[in-house]
Amino acid sequence: MDLLAEAKRIEPDIVKTRRALHRHPELSYGEEWTSDFVAGELKRLGIEVKRGVGGTGVVGILKGGKGGKVIALRADMDALPVQELSDVEFRSEVDGVMHACGHDTHMAMLLGAARLLSDHKSELCGTVKFLFQPAEEHGGRGGALPMIxxxxMEGPKVDYVFGLHISSTQKAGEFGIKGGAVMAAPDTFKVTIFGKGGHGSAPHETVDPVYIAAHVILALQGVSSRMIDPVRPFVITVGSVHSGTKENIIPDIALLQGTVRTLDEATRKLAKRKVREVAIGVCRSFNADAKVEFEEDAYPVTVNDPKVTGRVARVLRTIPGAKVKEMDAILGGEDFSRFLRKAPGTFYFLGTMNRVKGCVHPNHSAKFKVDEDVLKLGSASLAMLAIDFGTPREAR
Ligand SMILES: [Zn+2]
Ligand SMILES: [Zn+2]
Structure with missing residues (x-):
């Protein structure tokens, strides 16, 4: 079975699907048109479809003609609040919304894989579940948890789960893969500093939350440089500072918002505790009160099963001409991590960087552009994983 050759034959349809989805981006949990489209395509392939699985989620179930394992393949469906500035002719038709993270390509590649697999339904071992997930970009309560x-992940219970993300930092057509922790836990926090307002000419009669906020921002960087083992990846960013209305008024309150990224649960726990202690301690030393809140339900670390991931790499290497590279972890977050807590599996990447075609802008950029030549590789790889992991040892 040469699945890449088969993917090449259906490539025009994969690209067409991707462009249709690109024209109709929808924000997290608003994927109505998108889920209708996806469900329609799955039904057309004769695949059993469940709708409304965790909001707008769609699950397709393809039962093979022979017994075997249950494999789940996942694509996320949501777009971002970005006004598209790319030069493609199939630009977003929704003002201020764009598939700037490539989730349109994830859906198109997975629908392509669904077609390849349904073409082989009678020889297929086991069951393949296609998970079309809402709201990956939501942060906090992303769509994976409500789907679970x-x-x-049950009925039938999933044995292995796989997900693919398109990557602007890797060369077009190159797969990136890593066993163990591959993406971070993205914990967002809020620090509210309660000072005492007054006249800008008389700071001694106030507790100035703007001045204190400056100290907190600087001190928080000391958590990474002085309190966390330097061999453990850790990033803290304060991305939002809000306080005050006018130059000569000392306000009552300042609000800082930031994100903490870690790659293991122990460092994560320690980092969160230290952020809290440092922020509150600095505020106290200047006579202000502080409240530190971490968002609940933040995505866990994305941990690829090392053994499964080694096998995934071997499968990918059998694709003619494919380059498979061991990659470094990245400190972005992914709620595919939730699925990986339910079944062993791998989240891997497919590069789309191509200077000649102008595909050089990062994911989330208004100019983000995908080299569509790689889509067939993605479809073939997903289908190959479903077949390899679905087939029992004795039937291989
Ligand atoms: Zn994204
Ligand atoms: Zn994404």
Whole structure:
């Protein structure tokens, strides 16, 4: 079975699907048109479809003609609040919304894989579940958890789960893969500093939350440089500072918002505790009160099963001409991590960087552009993983 050759034959349809999705981007949990489209395509392939799985989520179930394992393949469906500035002719038709993270390509590649697999339904071992997930970009309560709560990983119970993300930092057509922790836990926090307002000419009669906020921002960087083992990746960014209305008024309150990124649960726990202690301690030393809140339900670290991931790499290497590279972890977050807590599996990447075609802008940029030549590789790889992991040892 040469799945890459088969993917090449359906490539025009994969690209067409991707462009249709690109024209109709929808924000997290608003994927109505998108889920209709996806469900329609799956039904057309004769695949059993469940709708409304965790909001707008769609699950397709393809039962093979022979017994085997249950494999889940996941694509996320949401777009971002970005006004598209790319030069493609199939630009977003929705003002201020764009598939700037490539989730349109994830859906198109997975629908391509669904077609390749349904073409081989009678020889297929086991069951393949296609998970079309809402709201990956939501942060906090992303769409993976509600899908799991709605039973997406059960009935039949998933043995292995795989997900693919398009990557602007890797060369077009190159797969990136890593066993163990591959993406960070993205914990967002809020520090509210309660000072005492007054006249800008008389700071001694106030507790100035703007001045104190400056100290907190600087001190928080000391958590990474002085309190966390330097061999453990850790990033803290304060991305939002709000206080005050006028130059000569000392306000009552300042609000800082930031994000903490870690790659293991122990460092994560320690980092969160230290952020809290440092922020509150600095505020106290200047006579202000502080409240530190971490968002609940933040995505866990994305941990690829090392053994499964080694096998995934071997499968990818059998694709003619494919380059498979061991990659470094990245400190972005992914709620695919939730699925990996339910079943062993791998989240891997497919590069789309191509200078000649102008595909050089990062994911989330208004100019983000994908080299569509790589889509067939993605479809073939997903289908190959479903077949390899679905087939019992004795049937291989
Ligand atoms: Zn994204
Ligand atoms: Zn993404």
């Amino acid at each position: 709560e709605a039973g997406a």
